[in-house]
Amino acid sequence: MAQFIGGAQPPSIDPVSMENVRQALGAVRAVRSSVGDVFRTLAEGVRSSHESEEREKDQDFKGSLAHSLSSVHTKLRELETSVQNLSSTGGAGLSLGSTSHLCQDPTIDRTSLYVDMIKTHRWLDRVHEYTSHMASVLQQNNLKRSNNMVFSNKRRQRLPIATGHNVPPQHVENFIGGLQRQLTDMTIDLVRPCGSNAVLKITLARTLKAIVVLRGLLIEWVLVKAYHEELYTADEQLDIWTPSRYKVFQKVTDHANAAMLHFHSPNLHDLAVKSFLHWLQSYSTLFSDACKRCNRHLMHNFPPTWRCVRTYEAYHETCRP
Amino acid sequence: MGVVIVHMVPCSGPEALQSTADNLCRMIERIGGQRDGVFCVDCETYFNTSMGRTQHVLHDSEHPASVFSLLESGLCLVADANFDSLMNKLTPQLFTTKMGTKVECKGPRYQVEDFVLKVGTVTIGTSARGLLVECEYQPCPVTASCWELMRELMESLLGVPLNQPGPYLALRMREIYTPVDTIQQYMEHFNVLRKSNPVQAVSAPASGQSGGQTNQNAQTPTSKG
Numbered sequence: 001m002a003q004f005i006g007g008a009q010p011p012s013i014d015p016v017s018m019e020n021v022r023q024a025l026g027a028v029r030a031v032r033s034s035v036g037d038v039f040r041t042l043a044e045g046v047r048s049s050h051e052s053e054e055r056e057k058d059q060d061f062k063g064s065l066a067h068s069l070s071s072v073h074t075k076l077r078e079l080e081t082s083v084q085n086l087s088s089t090g091g092a093g094l095s096l097g098s099t100s101h102l103c104q105d106p107t108i109d110r111t112s113l114y115v116d117m118i119k120t121h122r123w124l125d126r127v128h129e130y131t132s133h134m135a136s137v138l139q140q141n142n143l144k145r146s147n148n149m150v151f152s153n154k155r156r157q158r159l160p161i162a163t164g165h166n167v168p169p170q171h172v173e174n175f176i177g178g179l180q181r182q183l184t185d186m187t188i189d190l191v192r193p194c195g196s197n198a199v200l201k202i203t204l205a206r207t208l209k210a211i212v213v214l215r216g217l218l219i220e221w222v223l224v225k226a227y228h229e230e231l232y233t234a235d236e237q238l239d240i241w242t243p244s245r246y247k248v249f250q251k252v253t254d255h256a257n258a259a260m261l262h263f264h265s266p267n268l269h270d271l272a273v274k275s276f277l278h279w280l281q282s283y284s285t286l287f288s289d290a291c292k293r294c295n296r297h298l299m300h301n302f303p304p305t306w307r308c309v310r311t312y313e314a315y316h317e318t319c320r321p
Numbered sequence: 322m323g324v325v326i327v328h329m330v331p332c333s334g335p336e337a338l339q340s341t342a343d344n345l346c347r348m349i350e351r352i353g354g355q356r357d358g359v360f361c362v363d364c365e366t367y368f369n370t371s372m373g374r375t376q377h378v379l380h381d382s383e384h385p386a387s388v389f390s391l392l393e394s395g396l397c398l399v400a401d402a403n404f405d406s407l408m409n410k411l412t413p414q415l416f417t418t419k420m421g422t423k424v425e426c427k428g429p430r431y432q433v434e435d436f437v438l439k440v441g442t443v444t445i446g447t448s449a450r451g452l453l454v455e456c457e458y459q460p461c462p463v464t465a466s467c468w469e470l471m472r473e474l475m476e477s478l479l480g481v482p483l484n485q486p487g488p489y490l491a492l493r494m495r496e497i498y499t500p501v502d503t504i505q506q507y508m509e510h511f512n513v514l515r516k517s518n519p520v521q522a523v524s525a526p527a528s529g530q531s532g533g534q535t536n537q538n539a540q541t542p543t544s545k546g
Contacts, residue, residue: 206463206497226460228322228497246435246460287460287467297470298477301353301434 017086024082030075037068096121164269167216172198175217175270183281193238201231201238202277205284208249210256211240212276217269219276222256224249224283251305251317252283262309282312289314293321323435323459324498326471326486327506329513330452330479338442338449345440345454346429348478354431360439360455362507364424367408367416376416378408379504389504395489397501421446424511426453435459436474443514450514453507454479465494 046054046061096117103114173190176198180188189201200212206227213221225231225244233239243250263275290297291304292313304314308321315321332341350356360382367376377391388405390398398404412418426441439455456475461467464486472483485491489505 207461207466226462228462244460248435248460285466287458287470288465290469297473301436301474303467303470 020082020085024079024086027075027079027082031072031079034068034072034075038065038072041065041068163216164218164266164272165216167269169196169198172214172217175273176200179274179277183277185284186277186281188277191238199238199240202280203227204281207284207286208252210280211238213240214273217273219260219264219273222253222260224253224256248286248302248305251302252286255306256280259307259309279307279309279312282307282314285314291316291319293319322462322498322500323437323457324461324464324467324471325455325457325503325506326475326490327453327455327503327510328475328479328483329510330454331481332452335449338452342428342440342442342452345452345478346431349431349433349438349440352433352478354433354438357430357432357437359428360430360441362426362441362504364508364511365418366422366424367412367418370415370417377508378405379507381500381504381507383503384500387500389501391504391508395505397504399501424515426507426511438478443511445515450517451510453510455503462497463495464490464498468494 041061041064046057096114099117100114102117169192176188176190180186185205187203190198191201192198197216198214200210200214202210202212204210208227209225209229209231211221211223211225211231212219221240223240223243226246226249229244229246229249231239233242243253259279260276263272263279265272286305287303289304291299292308292315294316297303299316299318302316304316304319306315306317306320307313308315330341330345332338362379362381364377364379367378368374369376375393379389379391381387381389386402388400388402390400390404408416422445424443424445426443428439428441431438431440435458437455437457437459439457441453441455442449443451443453454475456471458467458471461470468486475483486494487506487509489509490502493502
């Protein structure tokens with residue numbers, strides 16, 4: 001067996017293990033010889049001639065027996081250590097059932113199979129161990145970067161292509177017409193001054209006018225002006241750039257642009273436009289609503305210019321929840 | 322053109338007018354008011370000698386190209402600045418005016434964000450009679466919408482609770498505000514101030530001449546009633 005192992009060692013195994021085998025064999029031999037010494041000593045026994053000598057011989061016999069026994073003990077220790085060395089390098093800790101007989105196959109190219117299998121199994125064990133550690137650590141430190149659970153669950157899926165910008169004009173007109181019926185105090189005029197993309201001219205009660213530039217059904221630009229401000233330039237062009245000359249409507253324009261981004265949804269574009277227009281409708285009482293928080297009309301000489309995007313309640317800029 | 326409220330500030334006497342006006346100006350500057358020139362509203366009163374009617378002709382520095390002509394009935398004519406020269410031509414024959422009856426309201430003008438605040442001392446002839454504060458909120462065209470807003474500002478400035486709007490404005494709370502409404506409010510206050518001192522109050526002269534028809538013709542085409 002020892003010869004077999006020595007001869008059948010594949011070249012990938014390091015020479016240290018070979019040395020260990022040699023040491024172990026030497027240790028076995030040493031144990032055997034020392035055990036043989038013990039038996040020989042016992043077989044010779046104690047020779048008795050004279051009484052005085054008998055005691056001496058007795059002492060000698062006991063001394064030689066104890067010496068040989070202690071040498072057996074020492075050699076046995078050496079054998080144990082060499083066996084331990086062998087077991088650590090030989091992969092005795094892993095038992096792969098009857099596949100372990102593979103290493104007894106004398107064919108050289110098949111003998112390495114068992115060692116490779118053990119290596120692979122160890123590697124897999126380590127991967128399992130590390131992944132379980134990793135999972136527990138990650139569960140403890142849960143990094144939530146988005147409230148949108150739908151998005152996180154479907155992260156691996158491919159996102160559908162947004163088509164909100166590419167809606168037929170007829171569909172836009174029907175949709176805006178439907179909205180107009182819902183929003184009673186809001187007048188919506190749909191014009192197309194630059195090609196197929198619609199521009200909504202909105203008049204809200206007797207409070208404000210707004211221009212909403214659409215691309216398909218995506219809101220691209222919002223401008224809010226006073227009820228008595230002109231939406232057209234001197235040469236009868238729709239003026240979508242000049243801001244209102246009143247600071248209150250400049251603020252409302254800023255809030256409307258923020259709300260437009262808030263309501264934006266790449267897939268539910270019609271819902272985004274609908275939500276935005278309902279939100280804008282809450283400005284019909286811009287000058288008459290008191291702030292929900294401080295219950296006053298004026299703060300820094302401005303009325304409550306901000307509207308909550310969920311409840312449509314009026315707040316001053318500095319009173320926002 | 323936004324909504325304008327003209328409010329008379331109560332004063333203990335003619336001596337206190339200037340100090341009250343100064344205090345108000347300081348208050349306005351404290352809340353962030355930027356002084357932006359002066360303003361003037363004046364009112365000249367003419368008497369139609371043939372029909373015995375009174376006609377007020379007002380100018381407002383906010384509308385320098387317009388002349389407002391008010392009858393006692395409340396009918397208002399908005400005309401170009403040429404209307405003054407027409408009245409001057411008609412004055413000796415058809416209309417008479419009395420010296421020292423011209424009412425003027427003058428003072429500083431302040432801009433506070435979207436508000437325009439004016440503090441004007443009213444003089445009739447040469448004597449100071451009262452103090453008017455004009456508050457305009459430019460972004461809003463309907464009085465009912467922004468009345469509470471303006472009342473809050475005026476109460477914080479004047480320190481006294483503000484009552485309901487004047488009788489003229491109360492009837493037009495839900496209508497789109499026009500410059501004529503400002504003139505009508507000034508006229509209300511000027512009438513009160515004139516009557517406050519019977520010695521200075523205007524009395525109609527008794528010189529009657531024909532020519533009222535011409536006046537009616539002049540008003541009809543542009544009358545805004």
